[in-house]
Amino acid sequence: MDISRSYRKKMDVSRKYEDFLEFRRQENSNFLWVSRTLHPQVAYIQETPPTPSLHKHEVLHSPKIQELLEKLSIAQNVPKTYFEKQVKEILDEIGYNKSIKIIRWLGMVLTKICLKVSSGIYINGNKVQQIRSMMGNCPVIFVPSHRSYADFILMSYMCFTYEIAIPAIAAGMDFQGMWGMGTMLRDTGAFFMRRSYNDDSLYWTVFKQYIYQLMTRGDLPLEFFIEGTRSRSNKSLMPKFGLISMILKPFFFAQVPDVLFVPVSISYDRILEENLFAYELLGVPKPKETTSGFFKSLKILKEHFGSIFFHIGEPISSKEFFGNSIDRSIHNIAPLHKQELTEQEKSAIPPLAFEILNKQQQGFVLTIFNLVALTLNNTYTNKDKLPNILELKHKVQWLKGVMESLGAYIHCDDVERGIRECLVVHRNLICFNSDNEVCLVENQIQQGKINTVKLKAHQLTDQVMTYSVPFVELQLYVNPTLFHIVNLAILLAVIQKEGILNKEDLWDRYHFLRSLYAMEFVIPAQMEHTVFESALEHAIALNILRLAANKYDLGTNEELQNLLHNSFKPFLVSYSTVMLVLQNSPQTCEQKTILANVQRLLEDAINDREEFVHPYTLNLDTLNNCLNSLCAMLILKKIIRENVLSFEIDKRQLDVIKRRLDVYIPSLRINEDLLVNQQLQNKL
Amino acid sequence: MPPPPSQSEKIKEPIFVKSVIPKRRQELLKWNGWGYNDSKFVVNVDEKQNIQVYFTGKRYPIGEVPLTHLAQWAIDMLNIDLTKPPKTSQPLPTESQYPESKIPQSILQQLENLGISHSIDVVDRVVRAHGQTLHDVYTLRNSVFERIPDVVVWPTCHDDVVKLVNLSNENNIVVIPYGGGTAVSGAVECPTNEPRPIISLDTTQMNKILWLDRDNLVACCESGIIGQDLERELGKMGFTTGHEPDSYEFSSLGGWVATRASGMKKNTYGNIEDLVVHVKMVTANGVLEKNCQVPRLSCGPDFNHVILGSEGSLGVITEVVIKIRPLPKCRKYGSIVFPNFETGVKFMREIAKRRLQPASIRLMDNEQFKFGMILKPEEGYFSLVLDGLKKFYLTKIKGFDVDQICVMTLLFEGDESDVKLSEKKLYEIAKQFGAIPAGETNGERGYMLTFVIAYVRDLALEYDVVAESFETSVPWDRAITLDRNVKQVVTNECKRLGITHFIINSRVTQTYDAGCVIYFYLGFNHKGLGDPVVLHNKLETKARDEIIACGGSISHHHGVGKLRRRWYPKTVSNVGLNLYLSVKKELDPKNIFATNNLVQSKL
């Protein structure tokens, strides 16, 4: 399959969404609707429809598990029944249930909540119907983006609405802790997966077999989050390969005819957890999800969350995707349960994972608020005068044109009305000031006593927190736009600093930056060149760059250049600071120390208000992306000892990279300030 | 060759067998389809537009009775318009349609001198230019073959063959052995780009039973003997080979060996490789054979297995010493109904595990079960299978789902007491699987239908429908998924190709210790979709790819021929491929047996 095509593809501006809450709003009785006779379409019709307990039974009695138990029993000289009991317990911990009563009840509750707090849940209904009609013949896997806990509840609600069998959903164990919640989710089809890879090999063998079972003998669709966890930054995270590998195993083993992956992009006008995420990004530990926390969040009922958009992507057939590159007959000899995926098969999985993620990214719907956020963010960065509503409207209108030309889909009927709605939905974040200008809301933050053990990095002062949180929250809504503009921003950064370049050199610099930021703005390596070409085309078209005598030079669209420059700047600053800290760290250094030192430096820089340093530079997501990227480049090496993560630093290589990166860093005082350096040294 | 054993009985040997099939095959058999001229499905539309389908002739028990349900079924499943006049075949080929025979006059003269019967008549040549693939029959009905043999020869004994092969080798003439012409692999077709003259070596006039050895229970037969002739003649003497491929009315002993054929009753009698005790093959390099007639020997690689499955590419099989058995005293049919396919397969696996297989045991999937009902004359949909039981009992009391029910047919052979015991054991185990015995008639009918099904294709072609089959062998643990995946892949591919009306169903036809055989039927309406042969080829290729991905084989008994060549190298590994090629080079340095089967030769 030609992946590159899909990267170049222009966004389909003729997308059609319907508000599926509309029917609920209009009907006399939601109760009649939730209690209607259901004809859910299953994914993979089985001769004998399986039940949750049948799955558990078959896993326990699978040759794989039975042989393992026999081995364990002999090795440890313990009766097999002992381990059987363990497996049963594990299966009870993992396994999903199905209670139609709970589902209907939840359907009722959700209808009420959604009608109250949202202005609509939009979906491209045609695609849903199309997918529904394709179902029945092989496992179907829904792969939604993960921006909120609401994701999977709403996914199930969507399926309930469209009479698609509610998927078996891979959920994290943290829900289990929440009293009532765990059981409730389980009853609606969630199965649970322990988070960290501990060395409980019995657990993982059972878990994998459970997935195998659901894939080969199950009839429900499956659902999992390829990003592994909720993205706190509202940007796509690097795909994880663990679960998708388990899902694909039966396909590679030819135990199912195909596996269909359905990418789902869920966009929120306003994210339920925005405030929480801002704290987490800054390093304040995430409170464990407890039910009381959940009920506290019932206060959301008093808030308004605008619209939610489901974009159901074109299903990806594994069979077509892998085509002839995979020879499934290699597993023909020896029992399947004694076989594992080959290296070749394992290496074929990441491109598929990236493709799914890419489809999610393309599918996201931008709303007016994303453009408002981008505009305001730019105003603050420039320290410009804040816009009144008319000025804002003009800016947003202009941006909308730009973004659409870049292939973004923006949901908007009327810009001004859209902005006014933003001011309601996001009244916690933006408001009018006394001059009738739109500005960020400032809330005094008092952190009180903080358990330093729980801190992920540096303890930021109340003052910096108060200043930073609104910016970070705002950035959450800027981030989704970056997918469309970051490549332009990188091209611009290069030409701005290096002047006229020919294409080859430009590609060389672009490639350097793009791969350094490959985890920040997720892109698979093999796609860089295609993306580069298309970004160049756009850059010329938008007059960001211009082409003369086969060389690239700055264009004259200064307004857009300024916006691009400012939107990429925080990421340059963060990465450069991480490297600066690494340069001044000992050979081996704990992750937490590195993060804390970076934040400390940046905190100083932010406090020094002479020059605007974006508070988002403090966010741990970006700092960790930088560390991971350096790991991928073999400049850092991860060392885990007693659950503590440290990095071993190859300083020579680091110097090389840092020098290359610093070319593009806007002159910032942290760089030159030796004092700071020394101060840092003292602290280390 | 070992000397013929001493005889006590007074049978005049060799036995000159008068074959049912005449030398001019077309006098009895369809030249453009399957089987006897007098046996075929026909559609009658009366003045009131009532459609009635019949099977003509009295050769098969189904003959001459209206098949009441077939028409509606065909309309529903395959969207056939039976009121339209059927598509007819072109008439018998004429000389003008094909290039003149390339055989040099000098060779014809030498054949004359050797006293070997031959013909360059175009019909004789066309009739031997093909087997029974869709491509073959479709070409016969609608167009011309790219290449046909230049001459047909009829040797009558081993020595004739030796002379023919020598003659051909000296003159660099291609020889293609031809037995019954029932191959469904493209094996008998002439390589299209062969510039040399081609001889079709028809073995059917070389069909004597040379001798019978009652002490060791073997018979030495010439390779051209046709299955039904062999059985009839042996039967007269109280024996049987028990080898009964579905094509045994028309296929030959030599063909069986050359394709590694498998008979329905292999559980009791064995497959062809189990039945062959000694075999002679005339190669360009001389005669390959052994010096003893022993049950088994430890003597290096067994060259019988070079001959078996050689598909005419290494030489001509002339004489085969084959095992025979006394005719069974008792033959009994049976059938069992299963709630679903998977249970049926599990049952079969259990029977195989306990080695309790009767002579034949087959499991039809739900669609085939229904089709079996369709082919029933007159009575209602369900009456036959239930055999005294009531549909009510099955569906209401036992809770079987009509859309999942599968039926198994059984054939028992042996002494009466053994058959009884075998039946008892089987039905007991069936009960444990929640299955229900469904009587003898259903079983018998199932086996009778086997022979009739082959005639369906010709009817189908008249109404823009392709009806073909393909088969594979597979380990037990992968049987169900293979079956299911292949059906799914065919379904998807049909949709992709724009085929709206199609059927894909299957049966498990054989069991082994380590696996089973799955036989698929594929039918589709190709009206308006272009060349049906191309369409079918696409479908079957996808299906075979999936079969192999699912752990199945290139073929269980149809062989490789030209149709399945592309999967041969991977099946046997590169070393295996080269091994075959070096054998080929040794036995046939000039490539006169240029059948192009198994491997495309580099000309």
Ligand SMILES: Cc1cc2nc3c(=O)[nH]c(=O)nc-3n(C[C@H](O)[C@H](O)[C@H](O)COP(=O)(O)OP(=O)(O)OC[C@H]3O[C@@H](n4cnc5c(N)ncnc54)[C@H](O)[C@@H]3O)c2cc1C
């Ligand atoms: C309706 C139908 C049902 C069938 N059922 C079965 C079945 O149940 N089991 C089964 O195994 N097959 C079955 N077949 C396939 C076919 O009948 C077998 O492959 C059979 O063995 C072919 O024998 P034949 O005499 O017709 O050979 P042909 O079709 O004449 O030839 C087949 C190949 O063998 C070569 N050959 C033939 N005779 C000789 C010889 N004497 N020496 C060297 N090479 C020779 C030919 O060159 C050719 O390559 C069926 C086919 C049809 C059409």
